[in-house]
Amino acid sequence: MIRVVTLDPFDDKQLAKFNRTLYTAFGVGSEHSGSAEVPAGMSEPLDAEKLMDEVQGIRSYKDDKVLLLTTRKLKDRELPSGVAPTAGFARQGKDRAILTIAPHKDLESAFKAVTRHALHQLGHLWELHHCLDPRCSMYPPWTPSFAQGEAIFCTFCREKSEQKIRLAKS
Amino acid sequence: MPEGSASLQLAVGDRVVYPNQGVCRVSAIDVKEVAGQKLTFVTMRREEDGAVVMVPEGKVLSIGVRKVASAEDVEAIFSFLRSDSDKADLDWKQRARTNLDRMTQGGIMGLAEVVKGLQVLSELRPLPTKERELYDNARHLLVTEVAAALGTAEVNAEDAIDIVLFPPGRERPKRTAAEFQREDGDLDLDSDLLGLDSDLDLPSDEEPSEPSEEESSEEGESEEAESSEEGAPKKRGRPPKAKTEAPEGAEPAAPKKRGRPPKPKPEATAEGAEPAAPKKRGRPPKPKPPEAEGAAPAAPKKRGRPPKVKPPEGES
Numbered sequence: 001m002i003r004v005v006t007l008d009p010f011d012d013k014q015l016a017k018f019n020r021t022l023y024t025a026f027g028v029g030s031e032h033s034g035s036a037e038v039p040a041g042m043s044e045p046l047d048a049e050k051l052m053d054e055v056q057g058i059r060s061y062k063d064d065k066v067l068l069l070t071t072r073k074l075k076d077r078e079l080p081s082g083v084a085p086t087a088g089f090a091r092q093g094k095d096r097a098i099l100t101i102a103p104h105k106d107l108e109s110a111f112k113a114v115t116r117h118a119l120h121q122l123g124h125l126w127e128l129h130h131c132l133d134p135r136c137s138m139y140p141p142w143t144p145s146f147a148q149g150e151a152i153f154c155t156f157c158r159e160k161s162e163q164k165i166r167l168a169k170s
Numbered sequence: 171m172p173e174g175s176a177s178l179q180l181a182v183g184d185r186v187v188y189p190n191q192g193v194c195r196v197s198a199i200d201v202k203e204v205a206g207q208k209l210t211f212v213t214m215r216r217e218e219d220g221a222v223v224m225v226p227e228g229k230v231l232s233i234g235v236r237k238v239a240s241a242e243d244v245e246a247i248f249s250f251l252r253s254d255s256d257k258a259d260l261d262w263k264q265r266a267r268t269n270l271d272r273m274t275q276g277g278i279m280g281l282a283e284v285v286k287g288l289q290v291l292s293e294l295r296p297l298p299t300k301e302r303e304l305y306d307n308a309r310h311l312l313v314t315e316v317a318a319a320l321g322t323a324e325v326n327a328e329d330a331i332d333i334v335l336f337p338p339g340r341e342r343p344k345r346t347a348a349e350f351q352r353e354d355g356d357l358d359l360d361s362d363l364l365g366l367d368s369d370l371d372l373p374s375d376e377e378p379s380e381p382s383e384e385e386s387s388e389e390g391e392s393e394e395a396e397s398s399e400e401g402a403p404k405k406r407g408r409p410p411k412a413k414t415e416a417p418e419g420a421e422p423a424a425p426k427k428r429g430r431p432p433k434p435k436p437e438a439t440a441e442g443a444e445p446a447a448p449k450k451r452g453r454p455p456k457p458k459p460p461e462a463e464g465a466a467p468a469a470p471k472k473r474g475r476p477p478k479v480k481p482p483e484g485e486s
Contacts, residue, residue, distance in 0.1 A: 049323075079330040080320060081248045085338055092324040124325060129309050130332050132292040132302075134342070142338040156302050 002026065002122065003033035003060050007070040014107040021115045021151055022067075025137075026122065028165060033060070036068070045075040048089035048098050058096075063168045065125045066096045067118060073102040085142040088117050090124035097121035113147040126164040128157050178231060180212055185318060189234040189274045192311055193217045193318045199227070218314065239278040239319045247282045247316070251334040258291040260347070265291075269304060278315050284308040289335060293345040 002022050004015065015032045022030040038046070039054045052068065060066050077084045090097030099121055104110035119137035131138035134145055136154035153161065180186065184196045194214035201210050210227040214235075225233060239247075259265040269287070272280035288297060288305040297305060309328075317327035336342065 077326065077329070079326055079333060080244070081252075081330040082333045082338075084326075084329040084333055090325060092328075129306060129313065130328060130336075132289060132297065132305070140332045140336040142333075143336055144339060144341055156299070156306070160306075 001064045002028060002030035003064050003066045005033055005058055005066055005068050006035045007038050007068055010107060018107060018115060022118060025119050025151060045073040048074045048086055052096050052098050065122055067122060068098040070100050071102060072100060074100045087141055088121040090121040092124055093127045094125060097125055112151060115151040116149055117141060119151050123161060126161045128161055131157050185238045186235050187238055187315055188214060191216060192314050193238060234275055236277060239315055241319060243278055244316055244319045247278060248334050250282055251286055258287050273308060281308050281312040285312055293342055
């Protein structure tokens with residue numbers, strides 16, 4: 001089950017559409033599971049890793065994947081080889097990911113790009129790596145063409161995610 | 171011999187890399203008796219999923235177990251991945267062999283070479299399924315080792331690698347087969363790179379088969395033709411076949427058909443002779459027994475047990 005938890009107010013209709021897209025992509029249920037508060041003392045741009053660890057009040061079952069959705073900007077990560085633009089963050093094989101819709105105001109104005117990013121982060125939760133196919137949602141998200149693509153997976157990534165989901169269910 | 175394994179002294183708690191398996195932690199080194207022999211076993215537990223493997227101490231080096239790469243090694247990996255390498259082996263057999271060696275014996279640099287090589291190749295054409303799987307495995311092993319070496323999360327290690335491979339704000343270049351041309355002029359192209367996939371009706375995700383003799387001879391012809399046209403700009407795809415000049419008045423030759431040539435038809439023995447009946451397939455019919463003229467046709471053979479013989483009347 002994918003649980004979308006909002007850290008800021010969002011339109012319910014847009015969230016329902018967003019959940020339908022996630023359901024179509026992964027074949028598992030997706031729902032809006034309420035909202036949570038950003039921990040006090042954290043200012044924009046938010047540190048994605050810290051926020052994910054510190055956010056409280058999220059209820060989920062063992063195999064659930066939680067996607068935190070915010071309108072606030074996330075801080076770019078300093079990595080040994082350079083700076084990684086961060087529109088979202090997810091640890092491989094874990095149960096929690098975070099995604100921002102910034103610089104867009106709401107889901108509607110950038111629905112395709114946001115859902116593509118959501119698929120990317122949720123894909124990491126199901127242990128998918130970055131893909132070579134520019135049409136796939138697992139393509140590195142900082143490339144210029146990423147936001148223009150559809151929220152879909154390539155055959156390889158789709159089959160791998162389906163396999164991981166099947167293993168998690170059994 | 172894998173790099174960095176010349177003097178491998180293992181102790182409990184060490185992090186090592188088991189080729190093709192990933193980062194493991196040595197959980198025990200103990201002596202066990204197997205078939206009357208006392209052997210020292212190194213027990214390793216894979217960090218990813220906790221799978222346990224026991225290896226005799228004497229086999230550790232030959233298997234290719236090595237220590238986790240250092241931060242300096244990772245820096246070397248980044249600079250290698252950053253380099254604008256366009257070297258990719260276009261011979262799939264050679265490539266498969268080299269990649270297998272790199273995965274098992276090449277150390278972390280071998281993994282990086284596999285990832286880089288297949289990424290460069292994917293800029294020319296989509297990878298076949300097997301190579302896509304190999305790419306994913308190599309990437310997974312590289313990411314886990316870089317994460318272990320830098321002491322960071324896997325996702326950060328992967329992003330660090332991909333920032334180098336896919337620099338932000340830049341699209342990947344599209345490559346052509348001509349870019350992979352060797353310096354000696356030998357293209358060493360596979361049939362699929364020459365655009366023969368559609369002709370051969372090969373599934374795109376299968377390994378291409380070796381070009382047949384017919385094709386190789388055709389290629390030989392085309393190479394000869396190419397050599398005669400020096401200085402002309404090279405075109406992509408299969409070069410046009412050299413046209414043989416037909417004598418004037420002669421009919422143009424029929425286009426050469428591909429595939430197995432048809433079997434030669436047997437010539438008729440004499441003019442006006444009836445053509446032979448087409449050969450029937452399957453088991454030939456049983457020969458019928460010769461029947462006497464005027465004799466009644468034999469009753470059909472009954473199946474089952476024969477009827478009991480009735481005793482002659484008058485006997486008691």
